[in-house]
Amino acid sequence: MSQPFRLNKEGLINRNKKISFTFNGKKLFGYEGDTIASALIANGIHLVGRSFKYHRPRGFFGAGVEEPNAKLQVEFNGHSEPNVNATEMELVEGLSATSQNCWPSVNFDIGAINNFLKMFFPAGFYYKTFMWPKSFWYKIYEPFIRKAAGLGVASIEKDKERYEHKFEYCDLLVTGSGPSGLASAYAAAKNGAKVILAEDKPRFGGTLLTDDVSIDNLSGKDWAEKIINELKSMPNVTVKNRSQVFGYYDHNMLVMFERVSDHLEKKSKFTPRQRLWYIRAKETILSTGSIERPIVFGNNDTPGIFLSAAAKEYMKVYGVLVGKKPLIFTNNDSAYETALEFKKNNVEPIILDTREEHSSELIDEAKSKGIDIRFSHGVIVANGYKKVKSAKIGKLNKDKNSFEKIETVDCDCICVSGFWTPSVHLASQSGNKLKYEEKIDAFIPDKKKQHETSVGAANGSFTLEESLKNGFENGSNLSAKITDTKTEITIPNVNEKKYGAHDKFWCMPLPKNENPKRFVDFQNDVSVSDIEIALREGYRSIEHVKRYTTLGMATDQGRTSNLNGLQLVSNIENKIVPEVGHTTFRPPFTPITIGTIVGREVGMEYMPTRKTPMHEWHEKNNAVFVDAGAWKRPRFYKQGSETLFEASKREAKNVRENVGICDVTTLGKIDIKGPDAAEFLNRVYTNAWMKLPVGKARYGLMLREDGIVMDDGTTTRISENHYHMTTTTAQAANVLSHLEYYLQIVWPELNVNVVSTTEQWAGAAIAGPKSREMLSKLYPDLDVSNEALPFMGYKEAEFFGVPSRIFRISFSGELAYEINVKSDHGMFMWEKMMEVGKEFGNQPYGTEALSTLRIEMGHVAGPELDGRTIPSDVSLNGLVSKKKDFIGKNSLGREAFNVESRQKIVGLIPIDRKSSIPEGSHIVQDQNAKLPNPKLGHVSSSCWSVENNNPFSLAIMKDGKNMIGKKFFAVSPLKNKSIEVEVISSHYVDPEGKRVRS
Amino acid sequence: MLYIKCPYCGLRAQKEFSYGGDATVKRPNINEEVSSEDWDNFVYMRKSPRGKHIELWQHIAGCRQWIKVQRDTATHEIFQTAKVTEEIR
Numbered sequence A: 001m002s003q004p005f006r007l008n009k010e011g012l013i014n015r016n017k018k019i020s021f022t023f024n025g026k027k028l029f030g031y032e033g034d035t036i037a038s039a040l041i042a043n044g045i046h047l048v049g050r051s052f053k054y055h056r057p058r059g060f061f062g063a064g065v066e067e068p069n070a071k072l073q074v075e076f077n078g079h080s081e082p083n084v085n086a087t088e089m090e091l092v093e094g095l096s097a098t099s100q101n102c103w104p105s106v107n108f109d110i111g112a113i114n115n116f117l118k119m120f121f122p123a124g125f126y127y128k129t130f131m132w133p134k135s136f137w138y139k140i141y142e143p144f145i146r147k148a149a150g151l152g153v154a155s156i157e158k159d160k161e162r163y164e165h166k167f168e169y170c171d172l173l174v175t176g177s178g179p180s181g182l183a184s185a186y187a188a189a190k191n192g193a194k195v196i197l198a199e200d201k202p203r204f205g206g207t208l209l210t211d212d213v214s215i216d217n218l219s220g221k222d223w224a225e226k227i228i229n230e231l232k233s234m235p236n237v238t239v240k241n242r243s244q245v246f247g248y249y250d251h252n253m254l255v256m257f258e259r260v261s262d263h264l265e266k267k268s269k270f271t272p273r274q275r276l277w278y279i280r281a282k283e284t285i286l287s288t289g290s291i292e293r294p295i296v297f298g299n300n301d302t303p304g305i306f307l308s309a310a311a312k313e314y315m316k317v318y319g320v321l322v323g324k325k326p327l328i329f330t331n332n333d334s335a336y337e338t339a340l341e342f343k344k345n346n347v348e349p350i351i352l353d354t355r356e357e358h359s360s361e362l363i364d365e366a367k368s369k370g371i372d373i374r375f376s377h378g379v380i381v382a383n384g385y386k387k388v389k390s391a392k393i394g395k396l397n398k399d400k401n402s403f404e405k406i407e408t409v410d411c412d413c414i415c416v417s418g419f420w421t422p423s424v425h426l427a428s429q430s431g432n433k434l435k436y437e438e439k440i441d442a443f444i445p446d447k448k449k450q451h452e453t454s455v456g457a458a459n460g461s462f463t464l465e466e467s468l469k470n471g472f473e474n475g476s477n478l479s480a481k482i483t484d485t486k487t488e489i490t491i492p493n494v495n496e497k498k499y500g501a502h503d504k505f506w507c508m509p510l511p512k513n514e515n516p517k518r519f520v521d522f523q524n525d526v527s528v529s530d531i532e533i534a535l536r537e538g539y540r541s542i543e544h545v546k547r548y549t550t551l552g553m554a555t556d557q558g559r560t561s562n563l564n565g566l567q568l569v570s571n572i573e574n575k576i577v578p579e580v581g582h583t584t585f586r587p588p589f590t591p592i593t594i595g596t597i598v599g600r601e602v603g604m605e606y607m608p609t610r611k612t613p614m615h616e617w618h619e620k621n622n623a624v625f626v627d628a629g630a631w632k633r634p635r636f637y638k639q640g641s642e643t644l645f646e647a648s649k650r651e652a653k654n655v656r657e658n659v660g661i662c663d664v665t666t667l668g669k670i671d672i673k674g675p676d677a678a679e680f681l682n683r684v685y686t687n688a689w690m691k692l693p694v695g696k697a698r699y700g701l702m703l704r705e706d707g708i709v710m711d712d713g714t715t716t717r718i719s720e721n722h723y724h725m726t727t728t729t730a731q732a733a734n735v736l737s738h739l740e741y742y743l744q745i746v747w748p749e750l751n752v753n754v755v756s757t758t759e760q761w762a763g764a765a766i767a768g769p770k771s772r773e774m775l776s777k778l779y780p781d782l783d784v785s786n787e788a789l790p791f792m793g794y795k796e797a798e799f800f801g802v803p804s805r806i807f808r809i810s811f812s813g814e815l816a817y818e819i820n821v822k823s824d825h826g827m828f829m830w831e832k833m834m835e836v837g838k839e840f841g842n843q844p845y846g847t848e849a850l851s852t853l854r855i856e857m858g859h860v861a862g863p864e865l866d867g868r869t870i871p872s873d874v875s876l877n878g879l880v881s882k883k884k885d886f887i888g889k890n891s892l893g894r895e896a897f898n899v900e901s902r903q904k905i906v907g908l909i910p911i912d913r914k915s916s917i918p919e920g921s922h923i924v925q926d927q928n929a930k931l932p933n934p935k936l937g938h939v940s941s942s943c944w945s946v947e948n949n950n951p952f953s954l955a956i957m958k959d960g961k962n963m964i965g966k967k968f969f970a971v972s973p974l975k976n977k978s979i980e981v982e983v984i985s986s987h988y989v990d991p992e993g994k995r996v997r998s
Numbered sequence B: 001m002l003y004i005k006c007p008y009c010g011l012r013a014q015k016e017f018s019y020g021g022d023a024t025v026k027r028p029n030i031n032e033e034v035s036s037e038d039w040d041n042f043v044y045m046r047k048s049p050r051g052k053h054i055e056l057w058q059h060i061a062g063c064r065q066w067i068k069v070q071r072d073t074a075t076h077e078i079f080q081t082a083k084v085t086e087e088i089r
């Protein structure tokens, strides 16, 4: 099978390796080194998609990152990826590409009817058309727009690929391996600098691969290869192709996207698909080159219309002709190189040059080769629907606003060149305010805000000689400042063609009574008339015009459209371009995959998993886990077919009746040491700490400076100057930072040290009326009587030969103890407890039972201490000292904290004693009241009281205890429930706290 | 991502630090009377300058020291970092 548009010899592809692929179901082949685009063009296929709004047929326009049209749905290596740029994606065996945004097919697309319903899609159509009636938006307009204006389809399959993140540091990062980038990297490398050279494309060299130049008597391509090989051999240089630097962030951090293996047919298991590099560079060379911009004319979006440099790249790099009857439409000399390349391959082009007849090195060469050149000419409108068939061309009058002569010529492609736009996105992202360079009608970098230097075409230097000189000098000077070494480099001799001046012509006028669409932004279907409408409707700022028309807002970020859009606005507004200004450049420069951003932080690797030393036991005993921060905690231990509700009830009941053990390792633990430790605690906690004896624990409450409760927990005096603080699991990290803040900044005079010991200790709570009996079996040699080890007592003793700490503290409200052993002994302790506890009916209990136990006792926890409550709101004012000062004390006197009607903690039970009250329910007087129904409070915690065998909740409610005895409704629109409730005390079980002291 | 020079550890990525607010606020002395106006100013009132700002950061994933950082809130330029016991001028 032959490829009708493939040249016989030209190109850098590997003709020894054929690659088969499909496009819209059709089997085709290309060669190794082809992109999807070059392979399709070689096969004579140009119609690849439909446009965004009007569903007009679209083909390829560029040969790389500038491509606005050819976005395909591509399946390869087991992926299905939308919006893949066909001009960038390399061919791999078995790849299957399909057109997007068309139905039923790209050749016959029903959506193209939009093309005839233009009144439906004027500028700002989103804002205008679908406003009325409002109820239509969700059900009719929005789904319709989504369907009609979509791009590709995201895969719903799990992404099985591996993505990686890499952090790198270097002296000099060079972004782009064209002549100026190569020169910079080479000079810096010779100075001994640590250099990273990044190239977006698979091949290094940039324009050296396509331009007819020589350097030191080598062709551009050979010189690039020589330099790259030398750089690769140097240990201080990292050279990366298929790697695009797409973002420039603060403090010279740049982010690079590396396509590691998308182009490989087979790869090893651990090779990532793509890699994200975070690069901190001391200096950055921006050698990102420039992108050709089009000239605007009628139907300029017809398939077969290319940028002139892209047409040349297809010939030189891929050995592919974009057409055999080309029209070259230009306002400058660079397109002549494309014409000469066609001629070299025995194709006869016609050049339409908007400039008046004149002479230059390239023009003379084209003339001498017999190429048909028509000066003062341009394309008015392209003819052909799915492919260019001919063009109406015109000879321009002197004013360039009218025509001397109009005729139609046959052609199968149009290669257009409207001069060059430096790629300044990275410079702009770095904070560099750009300046308008009259000479080239484009923006170039101005004063730098970070350590960046633009060189070569990215800085507006369009000759090879200047680019090389620029690159060598900057690379050498910037690196010499870092390495203190300066190696002399002779700048090579360059042979290149001299360009004449370009014409500042950018848009073809239309003859009277002709009104074809002239597109400025292909990807978002923004035409000249759309921008005119926006301006007529009063939009002035370029940022507003952009948003109203969506100019430059597509995934190509307006690479080929921004400047023409600006020209248009300037012309209509009678301003000059620099006054109009440019829109903001934002990362990423090109779309990157979500997988790359996520990297390895997915699934179990999303965050570290913290497991207690007893985790394996819990697993073996059917624990169902719940996440508590990064910790995994047993929520309940499932027996048979039990539900969460049944299991937690059983576990809680067993604690109330017998004894249970609970893994409390996850509680935050902080060791506090130093002669001023007592004074420090006295300032940190609301209650008094100066008189706590050694061997005693105390419950403490800490506030933020604004008086809001921050955390609670017990702290034990282990020895004279040594305390052991516990925090809630959730607040452990915050409390440590809080303590460090006061010790380091506010009271550095206090001689105290704090350190987290959370992971040093394994902890188990033993709770229930039989816990003392069980404890005495665990510590046969220890007096554990109420006198010897009273409530809030502390002892150190050996636990079957292992050192341990015994705290008599209780969260469940039952007689309870907490045992701590070194983490390594955690499993030993737990298994021993299970063994010894058997005769007392001991069962392990999880967080759900733990919650039940604390809720019915009226003990507050996270849901009550929610960052909005002060001590008196949660009945903890008994812990607030009136005598001493502490963190947050001054705030407690605020008026709003002391009004009688303030929301305070109460208990709720359903009137029917059956219906569970959903947490988060609002408490209202009248469940049928007109909205907004005044809210009196909210339900913070709910449980099934095992003591009273009915539901019970804690709530934070206006007027607090004054409401006791009254009836309200707890309403949960989320659960669609409304339950009549009665307010009772928050202490539902053992209000005097007798059990903990028994 | 900012690049912050911890006076104890050297240049480290922002990821290792957590932000701690205005470093020039001084807490009223403990155990001393304070007017409610002074107290409210300490708890709530902060300037939100565009430009130079001396602020606290804690090197939480490093040495755990609180440090002072003088940063431009608009450009993120960092002019100086110091230990909390040192002055930034």
Ligand SMILES: [Zn+2]
Residues within 6 Å of the ligand: B006, B007, B008, B009, B010, B059, B062, B063, B064, B065
């Ligand atoms: Zn540090």
